[in-house]
Amino acid sequence: MLALRTTSVSLNRDKVWSKSQAEKYVATTGHGAFEQTNMALQVPKPVAAIDLIAAVPVTLVAGRRASCNGGGGALGHPRVFFNLDDGQAVACSYCGLKYQKDPHAGHGHH
Numbered sequence: 001m002l003a004l005r006t007t008s009v010s011l012n013r014d015k016v017w018s019k020s021q022a023e024k025y026v027a028t029t030g031h032g033a034f035e036q037t038n039m040a041l042q043v044p045k046p047v048a049a050i051d052l053i054a055a056v057p058v059t060l061v062a063g064r065r066a067s068c069n070g071g072g073g074a075l076g077h078p079r080v081f082f083n084l085d086d087g088q089a090v091a092c093s094y095c096g097l098k099y100q101k102d103p104h105a106g107h108g109h110h
């Protein structure tokens with residue numbers, strides 16, 4: 001019986017980002033689909049979503065709470081809310097967009 005196999009590391013990333021992942025050379029060795037593939041030569045150059053979303057700047061929010069629906073519409077996701085009280089940036093668990101309480105908002109005029 002043919003068993004479906006998955007790799008535990010994204011092929012377009014060089015490094016792992018979770019303890020449960022294997023290094024790329026380990027994850028792709030022995031998988032026929034990848035034996036002939038040199039990802040460095042693939043065109044267009046694949047870019048991992050995790051790298052794209054990491055490049056999006058944090059959205060500063062004037063308040064203690066933020067919500068995200070991923071932009072809405074067909075590309076969005078159900079609206080979720082985040083508490084920003086601790087002042088740290090919070091990443092949306094659906095789409096990875098980051099929100100942070102604006103430390104300069106809500107103090108009126110200086």
Ligand SMILES: [Zn+2]
Pocket residue numbers: 068069070077092093094095096097
């Ligand atoms: Zn989101």
